[in-house]
Amino acid sequence: MKKYIFIISAVFLTLLSCDKDYNSIGSNIIGEGNYNFEKYEAQNIKAYTKPTGAVQSNNLPINALGVFQNPFFGQNVASFVTQVELDDTDPILGYDIEMQSIDSVYLYIPYFSHLDPNNDAVGNDPNLYILDSISGDSQLPFDLKIYESGYYLANNDVNDPTQGQKYFSDEKSTIENNLVSTPLNNSSDVLQNNNFLFSNDEIIIYETDGNGQKVDNEGNPVTDPADWVIKDRMDPGMWLDLDKNFFLNKVLLANSNNLLNNNNFKEYFRGLYFQVNPIASNAAQAQMDFSKGYIVIQYHSKADTNSTTELKKKTLKLNLKGNTINFFENTNSSNYQTILDASDPVNGDATLALRGQVGSGAFIELFDQNELDNLRSKNWLINDAILTINVKDLGQTNASRIYLYDATNNTYIYDYYLDPTTNYDNKLNKYTFGGLLENNSETGEKKYRIKITSHIRNLLNTDVDELAENVLLGLVVTEDINVSTLRSIKNTTTFGNELIPTSSIMGPTGTVLYGTNVSAADIAKKMKLDIYYTEPK
DSSP states (O other), X not given: OHHHHHHHHHXXXXXXXXXXXXXXXXXXXXXXXXXTSEEEEOSSOEEEEEEOOSBBOBSOSSEEEEEEEETTTEEEEEEEEEOOEESSSSOOXXXXXXXOTTOOEEEEEEOOEEEOTTOOOOTTSOOBEEEOSEEEOTTSOEEEEEEEBOSOOOSBOSSOTTSBOOXXXXXXXXXXXXXXXXOSOOOSOGGGTTTBOOOOBOEEEEOBOTTSOBBOTTSOBOOOGGGOOEEEEEOSEEXXXXXXXXXXXXXXXXXXXXXXXXXXXXXXXXXXXXXXXXXXXXXXXXXXXXXXXXXXXXXXXXXXXXXXSOOEEEEEEEEOOSOEEEEEEEEEOHHHHHHHHTOOTTTOOSXXXXXXXXXXXXXXEOOOHHHHHHHHHHTOEEEEEXXXXXXXXXXXXXXXXXXXXXXXXTBOOHHHHHOOOOOSSGGGOSTTTEEEEEEOXXXXXXXXXXXXXXXXXXXXXXXXXXXXXXXXXXXXXXXXXXXXXXXXXXXXXXXXXXXXXXGGTSOOOEEEEEOSSOOXXXXXXXXXXXXXXXXXX
16 A cells, blocks of 8 residues: 555656646646646536534634624634643742732733735834734624633543543533633723724833833833833734732642642643623634743742842743633524525535535535446546536635545545645645635636546546545635644534544635536536546557
8 A cells, every 4th residue: 555655656746747737836726737638527526515513623723713704604703712831830939929010910822923015113113014814804893701711621531531532612611601710801901801802013012110110221211112122022912911819819829739730730720711702793703823822920029938038020921731622603694504404415506605613514426336437447547637616606705725535534635645735825735736716807706626636547547446436525615724634523414424624623714616416507617527538549
């Protein structure tokens, strides 16, 4: 088996280097196929939509937070819970610990962002940034509350300790029934809680004196911002001031055994819950790497018990690491629900709807047995195979990429595996495999194309049974083409499969497509598979 894969890889790379119609990094468009070859269009392709229902959403590589209203699919609300770890275990906190007025507790989680090309900041001017991975309207707020969670997120399944614990996207009540604090982000600044906004502002921290006043280079308090000394500059991110008394009592004054190691600490302080509630139907939702986030606790203490020892300012850092769960709540639009209700696995669907997170995917059957047997009998040399799927414009915001996989064996197909292409934007990696949204600026038509040459070559010509299997293909939106792992479906009857690609759970985007059982008026838009071949002499 490994030998066979190596041979296929070598052949694929040779073809890739010679095929002038393959996509370039700049265009992100798959070639139309080599017209020096004959072309065959699959006759009996069938596709249909299936809703996922609740999905396994613990320990995702990237998590969502916020409110997103897709113009076609409806509203999605994403909340999140995470464990917390000590940056340094068994810390030496000092004696006579107290929090003074100049001390604070803050949380920081960087957003995905990049410098604005028009940035011309100099000196103390803040740099201009553009936020990445934000869906919706970032100028509209939502209600954000952060609580201490009293529910322990286990590593392993209680009933089978050899298996990792699975948590699902609809288990929000498990956490909310075990909250053990009032909201911790209780700042008087409503932009940090009741009217939270994702901000693209650079975060600048200035040097201060013992009274919290900003100072110049000589340590003198000054009021002119031009004279302030910058201590640190941080990329845009979630910055929340948290309840000082809570962290004083919960962490700084905790029994030392609770701070001895992170196993003890996570049993004692079981995590933080980021609860999202909509204010309006729409706002914004961000994809975030919470593991890059942390909490800084500022306090004062003495180095020893001597009554004359001076109180010194210190900090303790907590990292947002450990087990996590993302919770998703959908309010489906009537139009989207109509497509889900019309799913027809027997005859195929006229319209396919793919939606991320807790949404829907499609299944594709490329050939019936008669057509497959006929094609195998021809012994064609397969040069190219392209699956073309046209976008049906029903007012939706379309996903930038879709992902085709083997839904019978729950794995990637060979064309994905064999594609070595990379891009400066890693979301555009494997661009030869395709699945990127293509927009015809002249006609306004949109489509996705996916090269499945190796898959068809194996299906028609190989003697290796597992490669020649006429597998059911799955089609989903993807937030990250580089992630090919899969997660469990809670109700397999709903989706018709036990697993779904992890990358489809990581983002809220969706797309609507022409299917295979289309009307006569839409026949030109029907999903199609073109196979380019050479007949044997």
